[in-house]
Amino acid sequence: MFGIDDPFIWLAYLASILSALGCLVYGAYHWRGGDEEQTVKSSVKKKVTQDQ
């Protein structure tokens, strides 16, 4: 694969790229979902305060 015969090398090549892409997707997901998460946390906090 990719002109590399040894699977341990092309696996490393692929793993490096996929892990970086995975980081990108993970971070982007939390970037977009940020406001939603914040709203949920704020409402939970509000409830906790009311309970007290």
Add this chain to the structure above:
Amino acid sequence: MAVSISILILFLIVYLGATFYVAYLGYRKNSQTEGYMLAGRGVHPAVMALSYGAAFISTSAIIGFGGMAASLGMGLLWLVFMNIFFGIFIAFVVFGPRTRRMGLNLGAITYPEFIGKRFQSKFIQAFSGLLIGVFMPLYASSVIIGAGRFLETTLGLNYNIALIIFTIIIASYVIKGGLLSVMYVDAMQAVLMLFGMGFLLIYTYSMLGGVTGAHQALTDMANLVPPALAAQGHQGWTSMPSFGSPIWWTMVSTIIMGVGIGVLAQPQLAVRFMTVKDDRSLKRAVAVGGPFLLMMVGVAYAIGALSNVYFYKTMGIISLQAVPDGNTDLIMPAFLNHAMPEMFVMLFMLCLLSAAMSTAAAQFHTMGTAIGYDVYQQTIMKGKSKATVHVTKIGIAFTILAAVILAYILPGSIIARATAMFMGLCTSAFLPLFIGALFWKRTTKAGATASLVIGSLSSLFWLVFVHAKEAVPLKICMAIFGKETLLAGTWPLVDPILIATPLSLIALVAVSLMTPQLSPEFLKKVFRFRFEDEDEENSEKVSSNATDSAGV
């Protein structure tokens, strides 16, 4: 390097102007101790990730390890994966949030203070502060030497003057501006590094016939491996070294395990988790950090290995034959000079200078705060001195001076090993303890102390008496026992991290299980979850409470 000096000087002036302007922006926002030490705990995730990455990647990661990939091959790509997976994903998603929250709960502003307060131990704070303050200048000296040599070869400056100029430039904004200035400058430099490495990647692959074509050409060169390397296990640049061979051990134990996992316990990196305002910022930072590391180390190692194809196609030789005495540190500069357009070589020089400056700045700030704040102000003065920032500035100046002196007096062979030595030492001394602090409530003060002491001492022992790469040039083993290393066979090839870290971990678990747990009230306070918007108001209260309970 054969580039137009006048244009390069113009580039440098613009670059330094931008550096100081960005540092000034950071300085303007700093007003208090937390600002100076932790950048005010409100840094943008992208700035944090770029700063983390730029501090992580030094010139040696690009030039030194790129050259090593030219010599040993693409097996080094496993290190790229390790760097991204452990150094970014695990660090930011698993370690980061707990470090940030616990740091706030404890009111800690430095790494030694964090682990010290976590285990209510002034000894842990002082010992780790000393460990950082004493050994990090060695690591920093290797970075400033690299930068000095780089300025010497590019600008034709006298080496001694180059080293001093480089140090003064960084010291000025680190001392004056604190961590926020450092992080802003890091981020700017990281962007420049991204451009440099991006161009290098695209240009090299297109020049060598595309991704598959370039790799295939390298695969076809396996028969050109020098006999001396083949005898040590080298099987070609697109193959792993043969299992258990000396090159395999070097690659797997030192490089992949040592530098790959070691990053989790680096104080200058871990402290950055405490600079962002919430957990979400850390998760967001992953999006920037992962691709940034791929573009740095991934590109450097792939291109380093592929330089063999370039030299073979153009000169009929492999990379090791293209440089004097087969010095791997010279392969990447030689490749850049031969293969790249002149304007790019100049841009790349600024990229390398950025890598060196950002790493050195992070080191200067961390070792200075360790000595000035953790050792002097908190331990010797028992927290009585109020001038925290002032004392820390003196600490930074003092440790920078130590790094410069070391750079002049220590032999090159020791300095060259300093990065791996420091990373190994940090891993063995801090990693088990740090994991215990964050994830295992049963960890006790005695267990943490034992882990710290055993991890650091056993790592130092292995470095000085067994691991050939340090033991032989240090000559201490020879002076005491009359032989280069205490053990023979494969042992001198095994990195200290593989011996000292398990010992440190065993000490942590065994001693913790034998000693009484920290009080449940304290643990509840340390591990409690915080809502982001409560941070500021609670920080002050927690800080004073934690100070009362520390030093027990």
